[in-house]
Amino acid sequence: MRTSWLGILLFSVLHSGMLWINADEEKRAWVDLTLPEAQTMLRQNNPDLQAAIAQVRASHAAVAEARAAWLPSLDAVGSYHYATEVGQIEFPLPNPPGGTLSRELGDRDRAEAGIEVGYLVFAGGARRHEGRARREESAAAEARVRALTNRLVLQLGMQYLAWELACHQSELSLRLLALREAQVKRTEAMRIQGMATSAALAGALAAEATALAERAETEGRRDSLAAELSYLIGVEVENYRPVAYEIPNEWPAPEPTETESAEARAMRHGLESLRAGREAVSAQRWPRLGATVGWKYANPGLNIGSDEFMDYGHAGFSLRWNLFDGMRRRAQVRQLDARSEAMRHELSRVEAGFSKARKLAKIQVNRWKTAERAAAASVAAAVAYAENVRELAAGKMISDVEVTEADTRVLQAQQAEAAARMRVRAARLQWQYAAGMELKF
Numbered sequence: 001m002r003t004s005w006l007g008i009l010l011f012s013v014l015h016s017g018m019l020w021i022n023a024d025e026e027k028r029a030w031v032d033l034t035l036p037e038a039q040t041m042l043r044q045n046n047p048d049l050q051a052a053i054a055q056v057r058a059s060h061a062a063v064a065e066a067r068a069a070w071l072p073s074l075d076a077v078g079s080y081h082y083a084t085e086v087g088q089i090e091f092p093l094p095n096p097p098g099g100t101l102s103r104e105l106g107d108r109d110r111a112e113a114g115i116e117v118g119y120l121v122f123a124g125g126a127r128r129h130e131g132r133a134r135r136e137e138s139a140a141a142e143a144r145v146r147a148l149t150n151r152l153v154l155q156l157g158m159q160y161l162a163w164e165l166a167c168h169q170s171e172l173s174l175r176l177l178a179l180r181e182a183q184v185k186r187t188e189a190m191r192i193q194g195m196a197t198s199a200a201l202a203g204a205l206a207a208e209a210t211a212l213a214e215r216a217e218t219e220g221r222r223d224s225l226a227a228e229l230s231y232l233i234g235v236e237v238e239n240y241r242p243v244a245y246e247i248p249n250e251w252p253a254p255e256p257t258e259t260e261s262a263e264a265r266a267m268r269h270g271l272e273s274l275r276a277g278r279e280a281v282s283a284q285r286w287p288r289l290g291a292t293v294g295w296k297y298a299n300p301g302l303n304i305g306s307d308e309f310m311d312y313g314h315a316g317f318s319l320r321w322n323l324f325d326g327m328r329r330r331a332q333v334r335q336l337d338a339r340s341e342a343m344r345h346e347l348s349r350v351e352a353g354f355s356k357a358r359k360l361a362k363i364q365v366n367r368w369k370t371a372e373r374a375a376a377a378s379v380a381a382a383v384a385y386a387e388n389v390r391e392l393a394a395g396k397m398i399s400d401v402e403v404t405e406a407d408t409r410v411l412q413a414q415q416a417e418a419a420a421r422m423r424v425r426a427a428r429l430q431w432q433y434a435a436g437m438e439l440k441f
Contacts, residue, residue: 033240035160035441038233042156045234049152052145059138066131069120077294078113087304105304114296121317124286125279133276136269143266146438150262152232153439157247157429159229164242165422166222169415173215176411180208183404204401245441247425247432261354261436267347271340278336281329287321354434361431368423375417382406382413 043049087105120127187204190196223238230237293315301310386406392398433439 029239030241031239032243033237034243035157035245038156038160038229039153039441041233041235042152043149046152046232047234049145049148052141052148056138056141056145059134059141063131063134063138066127066134069127069130072117072119075116075118076114077116077296080109080111082109084108105300107307110298110300112296112298114294114298116292116294118290118292120288120290122287122289124283124288126283126286129276129280129283133273133280136273136276140266140269140273143262143269147262147266150433150439153441154429154433156229156232157439157441158426159225159232160242160245161422161426161429163222163225163229164244165418166218166225167242168418170215170218170222172411172415172418173211173218176408177208177211177215179404179407179411180204180211183401184208186400200401245425247428261350262438263350264347264354264436267343267350271343271347274336274340274343278333278340281332281336284322284329287319290318290320292316292318354436357434358431361427361434364427365424365431368420368427372417372420372424375413375420379410379413379417382410386410 086108088102089105090100090102092100184201184204187196187201191198191201226237226240293313295311295313297309297311299309300306301308302312303310386403386409389398389403389406393400393403429439
């Protein structure tokens with residue numbers, strides 16, 4: 001009797017829990033979200049990608065700044081000075097009578113205004129090398145955006161496939177739970193008729209409890225993956241559901257020289273930028289020659305003895321040659337050389353990593369294709385077995401419990417097949433990324 005009451009209590013609790021789960025699922029207004037749509041949201045909303053794009057705009061502005069060094073400068077100038085004493089000039093007088101003659105020059109203040117045009121005629125090649133360094137850095141920034149985009153799209157694809165699998169497993173777990181509930185109801189009816197024991201009912205209830213736990217686990221995994229996907233694309237996907245997307249099967253692999261990764265291209269541009277920067281620093285050892293042309297309006301003007309405004313033009317050259325800078329240029333060159341060496345080592349590491357990833361991805365694709373074929377065969381076998389069991393049950397040769405077990409095997413085989421299919425697509429996606437291909441859905 002104790003077993004009977006316990007079975008009834010468990011049946012009531014589990015049945016009410018299943019009704020709550022089904023009601024919660026029916027409340028959701030599902031909206032389809034395709035992988036291309038998710039990629040568009042990623043490009044528009046991901047903060048890391050937007051920050052990298054802003055860095056590209058900054059690099060373009062740096063190129064424009066370097067280009068401006070080749071243009072002349074136009075300045076408006078003005079000044080005012082006041083002195084407590086008036087400037088004087090003294091002339092010695094011949095003997096006789098001897099002595100000196102003193103004369104004041106202007107007055108105590110001086111004001112001037114004007115326009116000056118300046119141009120750097122020669123800078124030892126520093127401007128040319130600096131411009132090349134800025135252009136290479138801009139190209140590196142653009143390559144880094146492509147590399148980051150590819151990484152994020154890869155991450156999106158992997159998360160989307162995992163989310164798709166979790167949603168599929170969630171649906172299968174709901175069907176499995178329905179099978180277990182039907183089994184409990186049949187067993188309960190058979191127990192009342194004296195055709196099944198309380199132990200059989202307890203076993204059915206235990207199986208339903210396991211199915212309910214699996215259902216909760218798959219729901220949690222689905223919602224967790226949806227939350228991660230929401231953060232990645234910047235859009236809440238709680239009420240979205242995935243649409244199956246087949247990753248193209250690109251074989252054979254392109255040659256690495258034809259599909260160099262965006263990460264490697266960014267580093268190569270970075271190396272060129274550092275080389276050009278080194279040349280720009282080295283060019284600072286040469287003299288700098290500048291030219292100036294201008295017009296001024298001043299009081300006093302060129303006639304320093306006058307107290308009136310006058311306008312005049314002027315032109316000239318200026319030469320500046322730094323002979324000693326405290327070894328500053330040498331230290332800068334050493335810094336750039338060290339950074340170049342570090343980047344070359346990093347480039348070698350990245351290229352080796354992509355080469356290894358290509359080989360591993362190809363192995364994984366072949367491995368999971370074999371697993372997918374095996375899972376498909378398992379599904380076919382489980383379906384054939386379930387049909388055979390139903391025929392036997394129709395002839396009253398076996399019980400309905402065995403029919404439920406056969407249907408359960410079908411669902412479990414379908415889950416394994418879906419998992420293998422997802423892993424094949426994920427491995428193909430990883431191979432395309434490792435091969436340096438631009439990922440687009």
